[in-house]
Amino acid sequence: MTIRPDPTFHASPKLAMQAPVENYAFTVMLSPDGSQSDGIAVIDLKPDSDTYGQIVHQVIVPNKGDEFHHFGWNACSSALSPLTGHAFLERRYLIVPGIRSSRIYIIDVKDPLKAKIHKTIEPEELFAKTGYSRPHTIHCGPEGIYVSCLGGSGKDGTDGPPGIFIMDCETFDIIGQYEMDRGKQDKHYDFWWNLPQDYMVSSEWGLPPQFENGVVAEDLLSNKYGHSIHFWDLRARKNIQTMDFGENHQMALEVRPAHDPTKSYGFCGVVVDTTNLQGAIFTWWRDDDGKWQSKKTITIDPRPEKPENLPPLLQGFEAVPPLVTDIDLSLDDKYLYVACWGLGEMHQYDVSDPMNPVLSGKVEIGGIARGTKHPNGEQFAYGPQMVEISRDGKRVYWTNSLYSTWDDQFYPNDEGGQMVMARVGENGGLELDRDFYVSFPKGLRSHQIRLEGGDCSTDSFCYPSV
């Protein structure tokens, strides 16, 4: 507990944009086959530092086989809501779940160069207290820390539906399930919310047997992955509306609500349309009657390719699907970044009019049957994946691994973990920075990035930008 609110808590998105820039990035390092321990890499982002763009510290966990994926903060700007009484928490701990082991590490990063494990929550405790498994997305909110889980209970995580659980934001004790009425929700992936408007949106990937050992082609072609998003009354913990994008829109993954809490819209990325291999972005919004609506506002076409250049999984299609696997929205709600992990492209859309996005920038790097190199001449394995935007919106960072077993299916000949950065032009546009290229230690891949002091996919704001 502190005397003043943490200086990295900002009342509005605009204030967060004006705050000092990030000095460090925290990036997940994962061992795809569990032969090494996973960890968090601390990367120096101070341009005038001698170790700029280098890994300056690593927190390596004692266990193996955790498979780190997504992670988040113990506290963010949402703490400035007086409703919750969290104003004097510190943004100090990273909550890092193992998506394969269901173990959760709480890592103290108060001094990033001396970051260390603060607490470990063993899988048995998580299973017993929540009935969920495979913890994934972390957000700090009204009742503490919310964690989405991709699996229910039982060995393969299909005994009962997956969902969200709440964790105490000071002791990190698991409190229990979030949902009081989950309605039709039976799969899980991402979630986020608008705190003053009191709604939450959650999305669907698939059940553990559909992803743990790789994508199941039969399930995908028979449209058995998730294709709905769910709207919730956040504080009443009730599913108020399930919106089906149509079963051909397989894997509705990241949900990105507008950061400005006066706005009632957001975006959701869909990995693949099984009718035409397109990737898609849906804009969702609340209409005047309070009902949620959605419309497909971005489509990205597949690229034709000779079968001999393709991995076995794709040879029958003679095309490279874009595979929209992550999206991120800048804090001014102006640019939406869309990672096309299959094509090997990062797209920047101007979404000032959320119903009519305009492609405003594009970077090619990596990609199936293309493997575009970084401007510094180095290789970039796989394609652009987890993307994170600096608070001021001027720098966009991304890594390359999607998920261990999926990497191996779509890029059977690639290996390696990289993180790169692109600079955003004054009026949009995107260009890779030649001098920023992080290569992760041999045998480790990389996934989600968190920026010191918050970024564009962590903080929730309780006051509008004015």
Added chain:
Amino acid sequence: MSDVMTVTALWWAVIFSGIYHGINPGMGWPLAVSAALMERRHTAMLRAIAMLAVGHFLAMIGILLPFSLMTFLLQWETDIRIGAGLIVVAMGVYLLINRRHPRFLARVHPARLALWSFLAAMAHGAGLMLVPIYLGLCTVAADEPGHLAAQTLMGNNITTAFVVAAVHTLAMTLAGGLIALVIYLWLGLKFLSKTWFNLDLVWALSLIIVGAFGIYSAYAAH
């Protein structure tokens, strides 16, 4: 000290406690800023402040009324005042040890400001802070020459409870409202987090001090 001076001092205590509660962000003034910004209307702020005031007033009167009924038991007056003081001290000690904010407050819908304000005041013992001051006022009234009939006295005490709650809430509303207005109109949101101090410890100590004062004055008057 003369009764007049005591009464004046106690009424000032009612006003100061109101200002004190008002400037505490935990009692809700940032919500008034948020309401005005969210709805982009000045009047939304007035409405939010009014809702917070209603909730706070109800929490004050909800605590004071049971005590005003007890003042009917004149022969137990000292015991009641000591007991009340002990309750207030106990609440302070509890808040000192348990520095956690109750999670149920986070489950109130953000638009239900009166309910939130009521619950927040109750959970933090805001009403209890007034009890020793209020009982002091009742005692001075009871000591007035001419000894009023018990029923009249109780009626007077109930009226006093309403006036104390109203004056306190008015002071609280003006103080909190002023901060909200200044931030909204002039200083800007940046000052929201700058004017936010952790009063948890001071708050708990205030309860202990006020409670101890209640016990002391009951003994002194005895």
